Amino acid sequence: MPHPDLEQATLQRELAPAETSADPATWGARHAHDPTVVRDDDGTYFMFSTDAVANSQDIPSGVHIRRSPDLVQWTYAGTAFDGVPTAAAEWSGARGLWAPEVVRWPGGGWHMYYSASTFGSNTSAIGLAVAPAPDGPWEDRGIVVATRAGEQTQNAIDAAVTFGRDGQPWLTYGSFFSGIYTLPLDRTSGAPVRAGDLGTCIARRPVSVDRAIEGAFILYRPEEDRYVLFCSYDSLFDTYNMRVAVAEHITGPYRDVRGTSLTEPAAPPALAGTKVLGSYRFSGGTGWLAPGHNSVLAQPGPEGTTEHFVVHHVRFADDPSQHVVQVRRMFFNAAGWPLVSPQPYAGRASEVLPAPVPVDGRWQVLRFDPESTDVVEAVSRQVGSRQDRAAPDSVPGEPERLALLVQDPDGGTVELDAVVFPSWDWAGNRAALSFSGIDPHGVVWSGTREDS
Structure with missing residues (x-):
């Protein structure tokens, strides 16, 4: 609840x-x-x-x-x-x-x-x-x-x-x-x-x-x-x-x-x-x-x-x-x-994950193109990391600095210098894992893990 x-x-x-x-x-x-x-x-x-x-x-x-x-x-x-x-x-x-x-x-x-x-x-x-x-x-x-x-x-x-x-x-x-x-x-x-x-x-x-x-x-x-x-x-x-x-x-x-x-x-x-x-x-x-x-x-x-x-x-x-x-x-x-964070802050108690969540999986992902001022619509993409590890499972819990791999539109992957952290998914009405990171071209990507 x-x-x-x-x-x-x-x-x-x-x-x-x-x-x-x-x-x-x-x-x-x-x-x-x-x-x-x-x-x-x-x-x-x-x-x-x-x-x-x-x-x-x-x-x-x-x-x-x-x-x-x-x-x-x-x-x-x-x-x-x-x-x-x-x-x-x-x-x-x-x-x-x-x-x-x-x-x-x-x-x-x-x-x-x-x-x-x-x-x-x-x-x-x-x-x-x-x-x-x-x-x-x-x-x-x-x-x-x-x-x-x-x-x-x-x-x-x-x-x-x-x-x-x-x-x-x-x-x-x-x-x-x-x-x-x-x-x-x-x-x-x-x-x-x-x-x-x-x-x-x-x-x-x-x-x-x-x-x-x-x-x-x-x-x-x-x-x-x-x-x-x-x-x-x-x-x-x-x-x-x-x-x-x-x-x-x-x-x-x-x-x-x-x-x-x-x-x-x-x-x-x-x-x-x-x-x-x-x-x-x-x-x-x-x-x-x-x-x-x-x-x-x-x-x-x-x-x-x-x-x-x-x-x-x-x-x-x-x-x-x-x-x-x-x-x-x-x-x-x-x-x-x-x-x-791609999610507005909801308070410490609301951002506690009920159990450890693996990074690897489907995420709602945003890419903040610096040349566009349009509203970015989140896209479901596969996200993984170079380490097989779980993200923080409690708040205050430490955020994890990870090298994330995000599926790009062409089917390849983009590597991000990223941080993964617990958050509150306002659209899904639940505690969830989120990330934000920068790719080799200096573009910021953010996302929230889909419920699985």
């Missing part, structure tokens, strides 16, 4: 309302864009997101906050501010706030970097607020980075903070226009080290694809002593997809699995950046459209490990006007590349 909480989570994710409710208490994880999630000292999770919905007069503005005990069920908890802070409103003309980034600050307390702008304009501002706890009270400290149309090429929205290998905080930001930038922050105040600094460009896309890159997040990985850049390509309305690249230094250069730099102007725009998640549908399941603008939650895992979750928004393929936040487990393969 499913975990009791799972039935409610299933309804939240699978049933799209006919129209947007003006009552935030009914939202759950719905009507949230550009999410970030943090964990407080007592284990409570807080989600911060762009004000919804389309700055409607019926919807409060000032950064929406949600609370969860388990990363599955979310309860609306109000706003951080009573509207848009004065300085940000006067600079940008914004009616709501976008893409808040919240981090625990060294020495105590929390910092929030919020964005104020209007759609399609780079007259924008990133503001800073501080609080003793994630649920506030939040005190505005004013604008820390600002851009103006006709004066700067950057767009000061979509902030993300990374603490580098030496503990130095960096602010990464940018949306369309001239790309993604990063700059150092003062370790105490959280303001730019150099007033007026707009940073170094670390990723960009050409005019031929409308310069469509945004929603960046950088994770420092001490295991490989390198930085992992996540960003979203294309349109948030229907073609969003998540890309990754890595660098030895936070200022780049960032290169994908194929070695292509994200600042290389001659690179094919659809191929630069390794695509780790796009639109897809499993057989019998909900079609998920345009996943993107992700952040990463890292927290202590079992036996001294660190576990990672990708947090992003996504639309319903059958009704793109509806969107929801999803949390997915993220792993790193043998080469140290991030891989995202």
